[in-house]
Amino acid sequence: MDTGQFIQRDETCWEIEPKGAMHVPAIIYADAQLLQEMDQKVYEQITNVATLPGIVQAAYAMPDAHWGYGFPIGGVAAFDPDQGGIVSAGGVGFDISCGVRTLHTGLNIDQLQPHKQALADALYRTVPAGVGSRGKIHLNHKTMHGMLTGGARWALDQGFGEQRDLERIEEHGCMAGAEPHYVSPRARERQQDEMGTLGSGNHYLEVQRVAEIFDPAVAKTFSLRVGDVVISIHCGSRGLGHQIGTEFLKDMAMAAAQYQIALPDRELACAPLNSPLGKQYLGAMRAAINCALANRQIITHLTRQAVATVFPGIHLGLLYDVSHNTCKLERHMIDGQKKSLFVHRKGATRAFGPGHPDLPAAFKEVGQPVLIGGSMGTSSYVLCGTKESEQRAFSSACHGAGRAMSRTQATKQWQGRTLVDQLAAKGIIIRSPSMRGVAEEAPLAYKDVSAVVDIADRAGLARKVARLEPVICIKG
């Protein structure tokens, strides 16, 4: 898009002043190149978000932003319930609580090297991946309820994982305020056999090596050293989250007139936070957050089992688990006053800075680990939250590379098989049930993750700690 449409506030901050129905400015964090390459749709969508009732401070787009349903992916917006603020299903995204979890292995890359193929086989065999993938767990009414209210804590009670995992998970593994009675029978049915599965699209399980350290002190706190092997899991709430999103989107679109909300775009369907529909969505969404937390917990258990077949006796401890598709009630400073706000992060990672009360003791001094998944075959990053991020974007950062072209376009340009061979030549093993899926995820169909992360760092959204390179990728 044309950078002339913006007022450049500083090196990385581009502002659109309020005009028309906008209540607040819209702000994109990028450099001139990322902004030029960004779809004009991001401009339209982020200015549309700025017109929604009760929005405070500004509507934000992260440097990885691209066109999404209603809100851009990479969008952040906070709403005040006392000022008629709203909640929007499209502002959270279909894959509710999609997120990334990273595990330490205690292994060095040299120890892994001779066993790469064996580990790839074991992981691919053990963790179900792909569209409609099913696991070995079958939920009945009672266990479904337990999962929707208990999240990773429920998974732990079922024997998946260790007590100490919980403190390294956002919300300590269990999202409060879940209301399973607002999760429809259809959503439950779709999830019955999908616990502990990766799903498809950009979801993956990746074995990575720490390739570069930017901040040695924080890296030490995060227990990351060059050459260390870690495992990252990127997935969400599968069929359940998608079904909840679909149903509430429809209900919110129908209710907009009743709540007298003028929508510049039908896809921005929303409901007042204080309305029955708004509250129902929040209850269902929180249940879906628990589903995603439980899902990543079970996949962690399966990963531990798979790794143990190749490296008996090793322990996989959690670095952290953080979601990037949520709406969370948080306290933030607005015009010198602490306010309780509902922060939508859609394709944006929560990034609490040092001293935040919700952080585990181990991270209190340095800030939250911010896990940024790269595209297939490219680097991922570990960042840490900063103090200044609270003022810049309600303590949020980018979530990944961000798509640069559509899935359809990517399948026209690349072949899955060829990509797998090319990456194999670079020492990266890809395992996937879908070669079409692999083509859709071609590295060049995404923005340059390093450029995106550099902007997040320079903008003060989060600070770079370590760069990870893929070794094995189980792709959904």
Next chain:
DNA sequence: ATGTAC
């Protein structure tokens, strides 16, 4: 993202 469409 998704039982890749209702």
